[in-house]
Amino acid sequence: MFDYGILLYPGANRVYADASAGLLRAELTVFGEALRTPPAEIGERRIGGVTYVTFTTAEPLSEEDLRLLSNLSSLYALFEFSGDLLRPLEITPLDKLDSDLLTIQKYPGKTNELFTKLLLNVTLLSRSRPTEFLDRPLHVVDPLCGRGTTLNQAMMYGLDATGLDVDKRDFEAYERFIKTWLRQKRVKHNADSGPLRRHKHRLGQRLEISYALDKERWKAGDARHVTFFNADTLTTDELLKAGSADVVVADAPYGVQHGSHQPDELARSPRDLLAAAVPVWARVLKPGGALGLSWNTHVAKRDEIAGILGRAGLEVRSGGPWEGFEHRVDQAILRDLIVARKPA
Numbered sequence: 001m002f003d004y005g006i007l008l009y010p011g012a013n014r015v016y017a018d019a020s021a022g023l024l025r026a027e028l029t030v031f032g033e034a035l036r037t038p039p040a041e042i043g044e045r046r047i048g049g050v051t052y053v054t055f056t057t058a059e060p061l062s063e064e065d066l067r068l069l070s071n072l073s074s075l076y077a078l079f080e081f082s083g084d085l086l087r088p089l090e091i092t093p094l095d096k097l098d099s100d101l102l103t104i105q106k107y108p109g110k111t112n113e114l115f116t117k118l119l120l121n122v123t124l125l126s127r128s129r130p131t132e133f134l135d136r137p138l139h140v141v142d143p144l145c146g147r148g149t150t151l152n153q154a155m156m157y158g159l160d161a162t163g164l165d166v167d168k169r170d171f172e173a174y175e176r177f178i179k180t181w182l183r184q185k186r187v188k189h190n191a192d193s194g195p196l197r198r199h200k201h202r203l204g205q206r207l208e209i210s211y212a213l214d215k216e217r218w219k220a221g222d223a224r225h226v227t228f229f230n231a232d233t234l235t236t237d238e239l240l241k242a243g244s245a246d247v248v249v250a251d252a253p254y255g256v257q258h259g260s261h262q263p264d265e266l267a268r269s270p271r272d273l274l275a276a277a278v279p280v281w282a283r284v285l286k287p288g289g290a291l292g293l294s295w296n297t298h299v300a301k302r303d304e305i306a307g308i309l310g311r312a313g314l315e316v317r318s319g320g321p322w323e324g325f326e327h328r329v330d331q332a333i334l335r336d337l338i339v340a341r342k343p344a
Contacts, residue, residue: 003081005052019327026324073118123292138246171230188218204230252295271300288344314340
């Protein structure tokens, strides 16, 4: 047997840091389904006063295994145990851009960027082709994108991303941030913004960005794309083609008005908002694609969310690690996630 330990990322806030080891164990189990050598005996160990998430394998981790594991959300360093010694292993995260793309924005209500990465990871790995995101630019859609943390994480992975949010202030804040960030980082890009219209009706505003990771790719036309629609999430299937998204990920509202221009009782109820929106989101999802949601369990139970996904024709993942993602955000929010796949 071969023994490994993961040193947890030290930059998480205190509340998330308290939950990070348990979340990483569940995430690692999901990753294990795509590894050549699945991890076993996943647990925790204190070494020198520091917590490591530990696991064993029957065979040494392959280069492909290491390539995938390098993208675990809270992984800071990976070691192989050799007696009392720790041997560091080379990790090769998929990250294409500087990490301050995720960390520089600070505002009330921002979803922790490590959790955003975790949700995106387990949703990508739930596709019928789970590791495809390592080798080609998939299309990520966040139909409740706020100020764009998911869009930025997709950019980090070199993926294309589309977001929708009804809040004009969030749209304007993201537009200011991403244009400034790209300019200061000297990233080759084009940015176009203006009114968003469909069938002669104005739905809101739009921001469309094309960028490349280096000058050579820009000259060759090898660009990635980020789009933000300041529009009602229930127009997602009007603005995007059916079957155009590889994954849909959303951090659902926690019980305050959010996401839709529907009557107040719908806009204030995450359960009712999801009941109306999930069928819309499912229509833009490719067969074999996956939809991942996080939500506050104080306002909706897991079986209610699972029922909404099932009625939209999606197959909910359950049992095992999928029961291990619930964690406290604050006294009013107990967050969980759920992932479902669209039949191929």
